[in-house]
Amino acid sequence: MITLDLENMLVCRSILKDKLIQELIAASTDPQNLGLSHAFAGHLIEKAETEGWSGNLVRGLFLHLLSQEGCLAAKMAETANGTIGESLRKAFIHDIKKLMPALFQPATSIVNISILEDYKPSIPHTLEATHFLNEQLKGCTTPEAVTDAFLTFYHKYGYGEIASYEAFSWDTKHQKLRGIRHFEAMAFSDIIAYKRQKEQLINNTLAFINKRPANNVLLVGARGTGKSSGVKALARAYYTNGLRLLQMQKSQLNELPKIMATLRQYASKRFIIFFDDLSFEESDSEYKYLKSAIEGGVESCPENVLIYATSNRRHLIRETWRDRADGQDELFRNDSINETISLSDRFGLIITYLEPTQDEYLDIIDHFLRQEGVELDREELRILGHRWNLEHSGRSGRSARQFVTHYLGQIK
Template sequence: MDLHNLLVFQDLFNDDVFRDIEKTISRENLNKGAVAAKLINKAEQLGLSGNIIRSYMIYTVAHQSNCVSYAVEKSGGKIGKSLYQAFCHDIELIEKLLLLKPSLLLDCDLLDDYEPTNINQSTAFNLLVENLDKAQTSKDKADVFINYYRTFGSGDMADYRAFRWDSDEDSLVGIKHFETMKLQDLIGYEYQKQELLANTKAFVEDKPANNVLLVGARGTGKSSGVKAVVNSFFDKGLRLVQLTKEQLIDLPVIMERLRDFSSKKFIIFLDDLSFEEFEVEYKYLKSAIEGGASAKPENVLIYATSNRRHLIKESYKDRGANDDDMHRSDTLNETISLSDRFGLIIYYMAPNQQEYLDIVDGLLKQHGIELSKEELRVKAGAWEKEHSGRSGRIAQQFVTHYLGQVYNK
């Protein structure tokens, strides 16, 4: 097994664990205990189980960027014939390493079927391992990896559902603890959820889809709806990129960065968005939506939430005569034109009394608790009167409080 003949995966030799495994196979005089210790450390860090050499190699091949993963991203999922042959050649070599029993190489039996403290919970990685187990030939395994790159990407793109933008480094940073909520967990607002779901589904399926503005009362689940649809389509290549208002100036750079990941879809998410009269960042957003000098990437949409229908604050001065502005209608058009750039506007109204009680009831039932209609009306009603009115957020806060009281008894 001469791993130095690798064509696509030569960068594996930059990994010290892989180098030590290769040297041990080549019968170089290495401390086997030290190599085993490195593998145990990696297993605990990454949550790897089973045959640790196999698990570690699969993880490394999946996460280390290479010319195949790059080609898949740049070409929208395609790969050239010659590159495919080179990739199959490498997978055939690595396959021999995957079949190697660690105890025979490193004299450490526990590495043959290792059980880490915390098992890796990555959806993408575990699906990759499952599909590789089913693959019969090295070519089948190569196809599994290519499909993995096509669906999930490599490195952070495969591990994270959502990212934030680091303006200092001009880079995407994975959000490790992104909320795992699902649409079916959100109670109420069925019409709004279906509108959001349908638009996002069309986007993921390469059909026409709009930028979306979710507008309405606070605490009604606008942001939760966006996060939930991202979770729904993670395995279809959808990712979220969250920006602050101040980062809108970076939108041209961000758009070009996302364009490179052409096999993925991105929702740029702007939460609780609004602008004061003196803020000019909205001009970057208008330009990004319209495409500016450079066409907007086809794999990017912008979703924003706001409590304002018109994102730019409108002053009384704008509504009346204005000695400083002879063209008052132009000022008004400027004020409302940003929200008009969003092709789909979804409204979230504050729930009425019955809708509020239905949300509380649904949330309680998710925890196996069902109150009588009268008890629900009295307790949930008293809670909303003591707080800032009826909303999904207030309903969730009541449920959290109620559960705390129940569990403390």
């Protein structure tokens, strides 16, 4: 039996705080005590079922801790845009030598419980990042090669929730990012029509990912036309390129300085802060935080952050005819108008979405019906689609999807 020498690690000591690791150390130190081994195995199986781990569960545990909990090497690689100093690398290699048995030896050579060797969970689940790490580790036979595999992983995906999730929310209570586990995003191929708008959105985002000049983006126009779907599709399409989406609420605008400081620490990742359906009333003052974050604040916006917002209002702040009344003092009137349009003007790229044409509307319906194996004659499609949009809120991508849902539900 192999006894792991984990107590003498240098930069990966944070994993010693994990309860399962503590149980593993106790079990491997006293292999004759079957109670310790079975307690560890039982808790590890619980974890495996929760996370969907397959195969060697001891290896899975250590891969999870090194990729999710991270270590000093992971934190510095994230902060320093994927590189670490030579001394820290040597310390990391020192720890990897001690971790090699857990990563490459059979589970039964560490804890003699055979079920841990080739475990099959009820609901298998492998994160894309974990799959990438396993591929990087294939063929690695030396601590130096394993170290480089982990550093490559940290550079591409980061560690912790940043590595695992495409999209995040902001946890106001704990002042931290919170991964969105069940993130729903369409593929760009499922966003029918709006070719020019998609190209603008993608090209600006690719420039941002590739560290070229890119603009904050305001997507404005008719409701249900795919503005939000386009932004969410970016997170799904460019996750492996280091793009992450942070969806925020208008009520959290006053926390933007704290959020910007947090995102600045993840230098190897690119973040889109996303405000969906954003608009302000005249009495709202929160928009000033957004103006300051985009441009003109004391502290500059981090270079790895852009702000994308969708709105049905071109100028974001509600404007009334009273604001333009001739009876007002001229200077006051101009100030009011300038204040109203100044926020939207700070978005360097404004993409407009109009209501789809009749043919585009029918194309959207046809696309999603065909995905479900249903093909309708164009004339029948036209009649049914036209009847639906007359009875509902007009033509839009959202209305088209609702029609498809209704139609599929009525098929016997």
